[in-house]
Amino acid sequence: MTETAPKPRRRGRPRGGSDARERILAAAADEFGAHGYDAATMRAIAARADVDAALVHHYFGTKADLFAASVGMPLRPDRAVPLILAGPRDEVGAGIVRFVLEQMEDPGTRKRAVALLRTSIGNRMATPLLAEFLQRELIGRIAKSLGAPDAELRASLVGSQIAGLLMARYIVKLPALAGASIDDLVARVGPTVQRYLDD
Amino acid sequence: MTETAPKPRRRGRPRGGSDARERILAAAADEFGAHGYDAATMRAIAARADVDAALVHHYFGTKADLFAASVGMPLRPDRAVPLILAGPRDEVGAGIVRFVLEQMEDPGTRKRAVALLRTSIGNRMATPLLAEFLQRELIGRIAKSLGAPDAELRASLVGSQIAGLLMARYIVKLPALAGASIDDLVARVGPTVQRYLDD
Numbered sequence: 256m257t258e259t260a261p262k263p264r265r266r267g268r269p270r271g272g273s274d275a276r277e278r279i280l281a282a283a284a285d286e287f288g289a290h291g292y293d294a295a296t297m298r299a300i301a302a303r304a305d306v307d308a309a310l311v312h313h314y315f316g317t318k319a320d321l322f323a324a325s326v327g328m329p330l331r332p333d334r335a336v337p338l339i340l341a342g343p344r345d346e347v348g349a350g351i352v353r354f355v356l357e358q359m360e361d362p363g364t365r366k367r368a369v370a371l372l373r374t375s376i377g378n379r380m381a382t383p384l385l386a387e388f389l390q391r392e393l394i395g396r397i398a399k400s401l402g403a404p405d406a407e408l409r410a411s412l413v414g415s416q417i418a419g420l421l422m423a424r425y426i427v428k429l430p431a432l433a434g435a436s437i438d439d440l441v442a443r444v445g446p447t448v449q450r451y452l453d454d
Numbered sequence: 455m456t457e458t459a460p461k462p463r464r465r466g467r468p469r470g471g472s473d474a475r476e477r478i479l480a481a482a483a484d485e486f487g488a489h490g491y492d493a494a495t496m497r498a499i500a501a502r503a504d505v506d507a508a509l510v511h512h513y514f515g516t517k518a519d520l521f522a523a524s525v526g527m528p529l530r531p532d533r534a535v536p537l538i539l540a541g542p543r544d545e546v547g548a549g550i551v552r553f554v555l556e557q558m559e560d561p562g563t564r565k566r567a568v569a570l571l572r573t574s575i576g577n578r579m580a581t582p583l584l585a586e587f588l589q590r591e592l593i594g595r596i597a598k599s600l601g602a603p604d605a606e607l608r609a610s611l612v613g614s615q616i617a618g619l620l621m622a623r624y625i626v627k628l629p630a631l632a633g634a635s636i637d638d639l640v641a642r643v644g645p646t647v648q649r650y651l652d653d
Contacts, residue, residue: 376625377576386626394628408630411622412642415631419618423610426575427585429593431606432614443611447646454642 276314278304283315283325288380292322292387319392326385329367330358333392340400348449349441355417356437359425369425372418389414401452412451420444475513477503482514482524487579491521491586518591525584528566529557532591539599547648548640554616555636558624568624571617588613600651611650619643 282304286295297318301308315321319333339350359365375385394414398406420440424432481503485494496517500507514520518532538549558564574584593613597605619639623631
């Protein structure tokens with residue numbers, strides 16, 4: 256894998272060596288696999304890779320960022336959601352559907368998203384890992400911003416429709432869904448997402 | 455596998471032998487796997503199993519029935535849909551959601567449905583097979599009964615929400631969805647299905 260040099264920081268680079276980035280990614284995959292998303296710590300990943308914890312943050316940022324890198328996640332729904340929720344309240348449903356479908360227009364993104372979905376659903380060991388990530392970084396954050404007592408269920412229902420749409424359009428490839436335009440799908444599925452969040 | 459003897463018919467049983475049923479199931483798996491759901495024929499499956507085509511119908515009924523048996527399909531959505539669509543038109547959304555969730559209450563059904571979903575999404579060879587079955591026996595039939603020009607897209611959107619709900623509740627097990635009551639989910643997801651069909 257090629258890589259760009261990390262930006263120098265004020266306190267200098269923590270020690271690592273030229274293959275530190277790959278060692279950290281391998282350690283992250285092992286640690287997340289062994290303990291799950293919630294229980295894995297940046298400190299344990301650093302120890303497993305034999306580098307300073309500061310170097311892990313330096314290369315990869317937060318635990319969510321490192322997880323996304325380690326599983327090759329092509330979309331960062333956890334990053335997009337605050338931006339989408341910040342828009343006009345009555346357009347948030349359409350905004351979420353449009354964001355996801357437009358991201359999937361890029362062939363590289365689509366290929367990696369399909370591979371990740373296939374693995375996460377098909378592999379019994381991989382499922383709980385993605386589930387914990389989604390619950391912590393996506394469902395939990397949307398629920399917090401909604402604030403209602405049933406906010407977590409509302410956010411989970413949004414997730415169920417978005418995941419189902421991705422699978423039906425890009426994996427199962429039901430002809431009518433695979434051939435529909437983004438505008439048409441935003442008009443049809445946007446109100447579903449809006450209703451789950453608002454009703 | 456244990457089995458009950460087939461009921462005698464007026465014209466007598468076509469020849470088969472005591473292991474004919476298992477041979478037919480194995481031949482069906484091979485033939486569906488090699489040619490897909492649409493292109494596989496009952497005649498070719500019979501030839502592969504070295505039995506009369508009449509024996510295949512005698513043991514398994516239609517091609518849809520044989521496919522369901524060969525993949526261990528625990529739910530027969532293609533059979534349920536006509537019954538659901540025959541009910542009051544403004545309750546069809548709630549009816550579909552309730553039917554699926556109530557079927558999944560049975561632990562054996564749930565286990566086999568989860569296994570089939572995992573395989574169909576996770577295994578690149580298995581996906582097109584289930585896709586063709588769903589398109590032909592489910593989406594196509596619902597679309598025909600709806601009759602609108604965009605009926606196939608509407609039926610596919612229903613499928614996307616139902617599949618997403620099953621995955622989020624029974625495979626990914628998002629806590630809020632896994633813990634929700636059937637009544638609550640019917641109240642929240644039923645209107646989505648109704649709107650996809652009617653709006």
